[in-house]
Amino acid sequence: MSVWGYEKGRVMTVRIWALAGIFVMMGLILLSRIFYLQILEGEKYRFLADKNRISVRQTHPSRGFIYDRNGVKLAVNKKTFQAVLIKEDAPDYRQTLANFLKLIPLDEDEIKRIEKEISWKRAFMPIRLKDNLSYEEIARLQLNAPDLVGIQTEEGMVRFYPEGKATAHVVGYVSLLNENDVRSDPNNPFIDLPGYRIGRTGIEGSQEERLRGIPGTRKTEINAQGRSVRILEDIPAVPGEDIYLTIDVELQKYMTEVLRAYAASSVVLDVKTGEILGLVSAPTFDPNLFAYPIPAKEWRQLITNKRLPLQNKALSGSYSPGSIFKLVVALAGLEKGDIKRNTTVDCQGKTKLGNQIFHCWKRNGHGEETLENALMHSCDVYFYEVSQKIGSQQILATARKLGFGAPTQQDIKGERSGLVPSPAWKEERYNDAWRMGDTLNLSIGQGFLNATPMQLVKATAEIANGGYQVRPFLIYETDAEKSREPKERLFKEEYIRILQSGMNRVVNKQQGTGHASAFDVDGQKMAGKTATTQVRRISLKERQEGIKSQDELPEEYRDHAIFVAYAPVDQPRFAIVVLVEHGGGGAQVAAPLASKIMKKTLELYPREIR
Secondary structure, three states: OOHHHHHHHHHHHHHHHHHHHHHHHHHHHHHHHHHHHHHHOHHHHHHHHHHHHEEEEEEOOOOOOEEOOOOOEEEEEEEEEEEEEOHHHOOOHHHHHHHHHHHOOOOHHHHHHHHHHHHHOOOOOOEEEEOOOOHHHHHHHHHOHHHOOOEEEEEEEEEEOOOHHHHHHHHOOEEEOOHHHHHHOOOOOOOOOOOOEEEOOHHHHHOHHHHHOEOEEEEEEEOOOOOEEEEEEEEOOEOOOOEEEOOOHHHHHHHHHHOOOOOEEEEEEEOOOOEEEEEEEEOOOOHHHHOOOOOHHHHHHHHHOOOOOOOOHHHHOOEOOHHHHHHHHHHHHHHHOOOOOOOOEEEOOEEEEOOEEEEOOOOOOOEEEOHHHHHHHOOHHHHHHHHHHHOHHHHHHHHHHOOOOOOOOOOOOOOOOOEOOOHHHHHHHHOOOOOHHHHHHHHOOOOOOEEOHHHHHHHHHHHHOOOEOOOOEOEOOOHHHHHOOOOOEOOOHHHHHHHHHHHHHHHHOOOOOOHHHOOOEOOEOOEEEEEEEOOOOOOHHHHHHOOOOHHHOOHHHOOEEEEEEEEOOOOOOEEEEEEEOOOOOHHHHHHHHHHHHHHHHHHHOOOOOO
16 A cells, blocks of 8 residues: 555544544434433423413303292303404414404404403413304304414303393392402402303392302314314313292382382382392393493493482482381380370470471371371371480380391392491581480481381381391292291280281371272282481471472472381281382372282282292
């Protein structure tokens, strides 16, 4: 071999080894990288791969139905289809949204709502674009899927109220979750569920956790365009609990129609069990409006209406009870022993206290009055005089014993407590002592005293059933509750009988203030008490010149009209309150309305069935 050949062979050998070394090094690097990715970081990248390949979403549970006492559906669910955007699945979500709006135009308010949700929701949280998609809209979205990466069409649930306005204040309504809901309850399991609607008012609001159920989970394989390919796992949602109410929807609809023209409220109560058969606040509203984002125009109409259709006046309206409170004063006096059945007062139309004059509603007075006749005629002077003997402490204690000054039920949130004042309360509030004039105002249900219609009907029921405590309720927890009877007696029967006799005279004696509303349904009659409560102060000048009639006054200055009653007189079973805001007179307005409702109640529940 020549020197040149030897050198050439040596150089080739060196190069081969060098190349082999490079390949070995590259192989080692590659193997170490594979080891790192597959072994050390394998779990992480498997998760990321699955995340790209698999969509894990919550599914809607079926919200529990709400029924009336006879099994009539008051709140049900309807299937709906919705389009949602998942921001992290859309490379350019703004362009995707623009493409969507070309296919399905939305109004300006909805676009602002979507932009707001995009700003605060996390990237993986679905953003609802449009509810209640039509089949045509669904087809349009499917045909244009390549331009809508990150948008999915899903099946959802929407609440529907078959009885609409008639049950709005009892059943309540649901509406979509908003930013405030998320902030107040960040652990809510429904936050990531697009189109979920939370209970806001009524039974829907107070029983939210029972009604809503538990979301399910669905794992879906998706393609590069974000379209669903197949379902990998489906854990079904747990339906919410059905709830049965004490309400009779037929009575409820009748009450709604009777009160339709007024700003008013009414409650019908079983005096023995405490079941609320009817609870109406007027004017009312359609709860189905809130199933979808309510149009701005309709929302403004609701919140600017002076008659407050969204307010449940039966529970949250607080009013001077007026002459209804005379029943409380009479009971306080009988219990204390300061008055008897035959205690008389000579009413000359006014009572003088120092340099103050307290007038009776009947200018020339009623003459000599016994307790039962004072209730029948609703004589103010009688109660001015006897309240000075009884004293405010006994009157206030009896009021609290009857349930004034505290919520009466627990099934619907938002019930007001009303106000039972006291010397200590007045001292703290006004830095002034309690005076005898305060007691005289209290004796006819005026002054600082305030009560809700529900408190008035509860007190009426406790007088009607012989003095037993009643706990009003709307929800049947068990079948046994349908027959529960009162057990705790609050007042002596002999005192209650005197009040019942007076209430009977109010309606069934010709001189009674409520006689025009008397009825006889198969021998069943009604007993009651009228009240007219002032919302303005009548000056001495106006009394001298002549008090204006209610029709001469603007509506906001007219008196509130109230009537409470029970029936049948011989075997009390149902109590009722009707309160008409600025209605004028209790006898002229509230009593005839209550008479219609009570007659309907007796027709629905004949004596032999009970």
